[in-house]
Amino acid sequence: MPKKPTGKTESLFVSGHRACHGCGLALAVRHILEATGSNVIVVSPTGCLETFSSPYGFSPWRVPWIHHVFENAPAIASGVAAALRAQHRESTRVVAIGGDGATFDIGFGSLSGMLERGDDVLYICADNGAYMNTGGQRSGATPFCAATTTHPAGKTSLGKTERKKDLPEIVAAHGVPYVATASVAYLGDLKQKVKKAMTLHGPRYIQIDTPCPSVWNFPSHLTLEMGRLGVNSGLVPLFEMLDGKISKVKKLRVKVPVIEYLKQQKRFQHLVVKEASRGSLMAVQEQADRNIEKYKLMA
Amino acid sequence: MADIRVVEGSEAVALAVKACRPHVIAAYPISPQTHIVETLARMVADGDLNAEYVRVESEFSAASVVSGASTAGSRSYTASASQGLLLMTEVLYASAGMRLPFVITGVNRSISAPINIQVDHQDTISLRDSGVIQLYVESAQEAYDMHLAAFKIAEDPSIMLPVMVCMDGWVLTHSYERVEFLDQEAVDRFLPPFKPENYLDTANPKTWGSYAEEDVLMEFKYSIHKAMTEGKSCIRKIMAELTALTGRDYGGLVEAYRTGDAEVVLVAMGSMAGTIKDAVDDMRREGKKVGLIRIRCYRPFPYEDLVAAVRGAKVVAVLDANVSMGSEGAVGLDVKSKLIGRPGVPMVIDFIAGLGGREVNSTAVREIVDRAERLSSSGLPPPEAEWLDLNPAIVP
Amino acid sequence: MKISSGAVVEGGTSLNYKTGNWRDQRPEIDPESCKQCGICQEVCPDDAVRQVRDRYEIDYNFCKGCGICAYECTAEAIRMKNEEK
Ligand SMILES: Cc1ncc(C[n+]2csc(CCOP(=O)(O)OP(=O)(O)O)c2C)c(N)n1
Ligand SMILES: [Mg+2]
Numbered sequence: 030m031p032k033k034p035t036g037k038t039e040s041l042f043v044s045g046h047r048a049c050h051g052c053g054l055a056l057a058v059r060h061i062l063e064a065t066g067s068n069v070i071v072v073s074p075t076g077c078l079e080t081f082s083s084p085y086g087f088s089p090w091r092v093p094w095i096h097h098v099f100e101n102a103p104a105i106a107s108g109v110a111a112a113l114r115a116q117h118r119e120s121t122r123v124v125a126i127g128g129d130g131a132t133f134d135i136g137f138g139s140l141s142g143m144l145e146r147g148d149d150v151l152y153i154c155a156d157n158g159a160y161m162n163t164g165g166q167r168s169g170a171t172p173f174c175a176a177t178t179t180h181p182a183g184k185t186s187l188g189k190t191e192r193k194k195d196l197p198e199i200v201a202a203h204g205v206p207y208v209a210t211a212s213v214a215y216l217g218d219l220k221q222k223v224k225k226a227m228t229l230h231g232p233r234y235i236q237i238d239t240p241c242p243s244v245w246n247f248p249s250h251l252t253l254e255m256g257r258l259g260v261n262s263g264l265v266p267l268f269e270m271l272d273g274k275i276s277k278v279k280k281l282r283v284k285v286p287v288i289e290y291l292k293q294q295k296r297f298q299h300l301v302v303k304e305a306s307r308g309s310l311m312a313v314q315e316q317a318d319r320n321i322e323k324y325k326l327m328a
Numbered sequence: 329m330a331d332i333r334v335v336e337g338s339e340a341v342a343l344a345v346k347a348c349r350p351h352v353i354a355a356y357p358i359s360p361q362t363h364i365v366e367t368l369a370r371m372v373a374d375g376d377l378n379a380e381y382v383r384v385e386s387e388f389s390a391a392s393v394v395s396g397a398s399t400a401g402s403r404s405y406t407a408s409a410s411q412g413l414l415l416m417t418e419v420l421y422a423s424a425g426m427r428l429p430f431v432i433t434g435v436n437r438s439i440s441a442p443i444n445i446q447v448d449h450q451d452t453i454s455l456r457d458s459g460v461i462q463l464y465v466e467s468a469q470e471a472y473d474m475h476l477a478a479f480k481i482a483e484d485p486s487i488m489l490p491v492m493v494c495m496d497g498w499v500l501t502h503s504y505e506r507v508e509f510l511d512q513e514a515v516d517r518f519l520p521p522f523k524p525e526n527y528l529d530t531a532n533p534k535t536w537g538s539y540a541e542e543d544v545l546m547e548f549k550y551s552i553h554k555a556m557t558e559g560k561s562c563i564r565k566i567m568a569e570l571t572a573l574t575g576r577d578y579g580g581l582v583e584a585y586r587t588g589d590a591e592v593v594l595v596a597m598g599s600m601a602g603t604i605k606d607a608v609d610d611m612r613r614e615g616k617k618v619g620l621i622r623i624r625c626y627r628p629f630p631y632e633d634l635v636a637a638v639r640g641a642k643v644v645a646v647l648d649a650n651v652s653m654g655s656e657g658a659v660g661l662d663v664k665s666k667l668i669g670r671p672g673v674p675m676v677i678d679f680i681a682g683l684g685g686r687e688v689n690s691t692a693v694r695e696i697v698d699r700a701e702r703l704s705s706s707g708l709p710p711p712e713a714e715w716l717d718l719n720p721a722i723v724p
Numbered sequence: 725m726k727i728s729s730g731a732v733v734e735g736g737t738s739l740n741y742k743t744g745n746w747r748d749q750r751p752e753i754d755p756e757s758c759k760q761c762g763i764c765q766e767v768c769p770d771d772a773v774r775q776v777r778d779r780y781e782i783d784y785n786f787c788k789g790c791g792i793c794a795y796e797c798t799a800e801a802i803r804m805k806n807e808e809k
Contacts, residue, residue, distance in 0.1 A: 034801065036706075038770045041781070042771065043736055043738060043739055043771055044738065044739060044743070044770050044771045044772050044783065044785070044786035045737075045738030045739050045740065045741040045742065045786060046738050046743075046770070047741075047743070048769060048770075048787050050585070050746070050790040051769060051792055052769045052792035053789070055770065056767065056768070056769040056792075059771055060766075061768075067530060067533075068530050069530070070400070070530070071395070072527045079539070083535060083538045083539050083733070084539050084541070084596065084741075085538040085539060085540040085541070085544060085727075085731055085733060085740045086538075086733055086737060086740075087737050087740060088535035088538070088733045088734065088736065088737050088738055089736070090533065090535050090735045091533055091735045091736045092529040092530065092533050092534070093530060093532075093533045093534060093535075093536075093735070094535050094536065094537075095396070095399050095531060095535075095536040095537055096536065096537030096538075096796060097395055097396070097419070097422050097423075097426070097529060097537055098392075098418055098419060098422050101388060101389065101392035101395075101419060101689075103389075103735070104384065104388070104389035104392030104393050104396065104802070105392050105395060105396035105399075106396065106397025107382060107389070107393050107396065108352060108354070108382070108386075108392060108394060108395060108397040108398075108399075108400070109396040109397065109399065109400045109528060111351075111352045111353055111380035111382050111393065111397050111402070112351055112380070112397035112400035112401060112402035112404070112794050113394070113400060114352065114380055115351035115352055115379065115380045115397075115402050116400075116401065116402060118768070121530050138385060138386060138388075138389075139385070139386070139388065139389050139392070140790075142384055142385030142386070142389055143387065145385070146382070146384075148384065149534075157605035173531075181751070192731040193523065212621065216766055216767070248791070249746065249790040249791060249792065250790060250791030250792050250795040250804075251791070252769070252792055253767060253792060253795075253796055254795065256461075263782040281551070300731040311418070316792075325568060328754070424734075425730065426730040426808065427729050427730035428730075442773070456787050470774070486777070488729060499775070524728070525729075526730075526732050533735035533736075534734060534735055535732065535733040535734070535735055536730070536731075536732055538731040538733050539730075544727055547727050548727060548731055551727065551729070634728055
């Protein structure tokens, strides 16, 4: 059903940023801020978002924003939250938006500390599955079998040999009130989850799948399509956890075979074209099937 | 009535911090810094100090929490030592670049490996290039007073940089000393509430931590350097105010002790100065013209005060409780670089002294003075830095 | 103009940096087919679709030509055309 024009208010993340064509991350940020409203302070670690949104003199941020270094966004956010408490400005909320490398890997200690302390921060990981800002190296969030520049596919390699770290579960194990996954392919769902998180207090975590046309290497108009295929194959399960328990999942209407997702991205081409990789392809499919079972994704 | 008590150095620091009314304190334990943050924790637990006390999971996060809080407009404080200070390094550079005026106590302790928990200055010296202002103190009393000054210096609109008060581990943090405390009203008059021009404010959204290209990067770096070098006059002014307030002489960025007519001038930082002053007094009684320059403000480097104080001396001997491996001690290098090329300057000899808690006693000080005198009148060029009291027999 | 203290920047100033010249392909909305659903505006990573009264318009000052709007438009009302340079 076509929607009526929304008469939407001015964006809090405006044009003129320097993200690549079709950047899923840039799209996510605008919608995150639409959901949080303007009474927030945003913290970001070093990464693509920081690089494309903060050339000196040209800021797209219409909310106060701070980038400090790569591995400390959670602690910076804790400090901001502590200052807001001390100044009795708690009505202003703190949101961190960081990449998967910052979140899963180098800033993980800082994140865990922030979660364990119970600081009032909504931490959003914009997950594009690699270190994009430095050209696409492997991270703890890189999916199984994806080729990256530090773990390329080659004569003796089929890309990443390890699974993606299950960070939502790890975050939930800290006993935080809210954990969710979302995708730029489902912007309404994404915004609803951010809004829901904003109604709660304490540390909250949302992991958003943000396809990257430049490094996953697919045509820039397919960003949402790639997100949809990821979700509908079961590789990117969308769910919400309240107090550590799954409270809601996004059901799949039709299950898409993982090959439909993989074949459109150069990082998985070796799985598509190589006979030798059949076993790995099956392993990726099994992983999707396990997700479907674990999260009960089929309607 | 003056409030005078015998307290542990760490408690003196905690009381100074409390008197400065910080909003946010971040704490992570490491010897010999721990008593400071434990004392502050007790104050918060007892309701004597109204501050957000953030118990972080690392020093990296401690420095980050105070950086975030400072950007949000809150006066903030943390402390560390040794390995912890090194872990903070990246954060401190960024915070100086972003002009965040928090205060940090750098409790001096040796750096691994081998691991060692005794005092030397290698840790804080490693941060000398970061853009953090560094003050080195000699006593618990001075530690108390300098923490009050530190916040005022950091927050001065012309400076806006982190300030680190460096104090020797154990010697100053864990010994009991007579300390005279100011009353709260006097501190409040000296240090008004922190009201930065910019802070994270939703009514006036600004962007912090930009990416600067080569067209402006040097200018940003230069502006930090300028805030430091031109900031020396501001620091002097604040020290003069502190002198008036406390009646204790903090007149300069260096303390010149009996240097007026000195032929041999020793240079040192921190608590070692106490021993040196006693030795100077002894040698003076014997007719030797010896004096001491104790550097209080190491960054910015007070070369004007130094040049003035060594005028007329024959030789300057620097005691460096640190070493730049493969070169010499940091203070020695600074002193030489500022004296070189001036007419009639004395020879400068560097001594690496007191690493990992090795005692520098009055006999050692006398030996330095003798060696310096002999070398300066030998007609030979100044030697490489000498490692004082080294036992070469056990070095493979 | 003097540089700011600590490189602090006013928010929203990227509007002074036009990214329109990054474009190879130019989306054009056919007003006849457009159903005013607003999806194009929703999905634009560059916030370069504006609602002008009851219509949607591409802001060519900023549109980088990624083509997401054309692909996602359910009414197939947006065509990508080669940019003449
Ligand atoms: C301490 C440190 N190590 C490495 C880097 C280099 N670096 C900058 S951004 C980045 C990758 C960021 O990856 P991610 O967090 O996934 O964000 P993305 O760019 O993919 O959005 C790296 C490795 C750095 N800036 N600091
Ligand atoms: Mg990434």
